Amino acid sequence: MTERNVLGEELATCSDDPRTGFERDGCCGTHPGDRGRHELCAVMTDEFLSFSAERGNDLVTPRPEFDFPGLAPGDRWCLCLGRWIEALEATRDRQLPETTVPPVVLDATNEAVLDAVDRETLEAHAYDA
Incomplete structure (x- = not known):
């Protein structure tokens, strides 16, 4: 069965360079073993990468043992x-810059996220290519 995006269409590829997804297949699919729910396709910003590192999740440093290339703004x-x-x-509670929330690529974001974030919020943070 084909997975759907938050727009109700077929889920698009998030990224092949760098190769993303829980299974590194380029897509933000749902997987029973994915406790982190890697289902939201976002475009990295400097502010988000710093925010994530402050929370103990360094997304910049490559980790080859996890097939992780390290990310840069724009990825x-x-x-x-x-x-x-x-x-x-x-961003709401601590009044951080709005760019701390990385823009969402709606056609590559899995509809499963709608159980936690409403579509209007996702659209308000949509990536405008």
């Missing part, structure tokens, strides 16, 4: 849903 990546929500809440 698309299937993020853990909880980290994206944490960044969203931090």
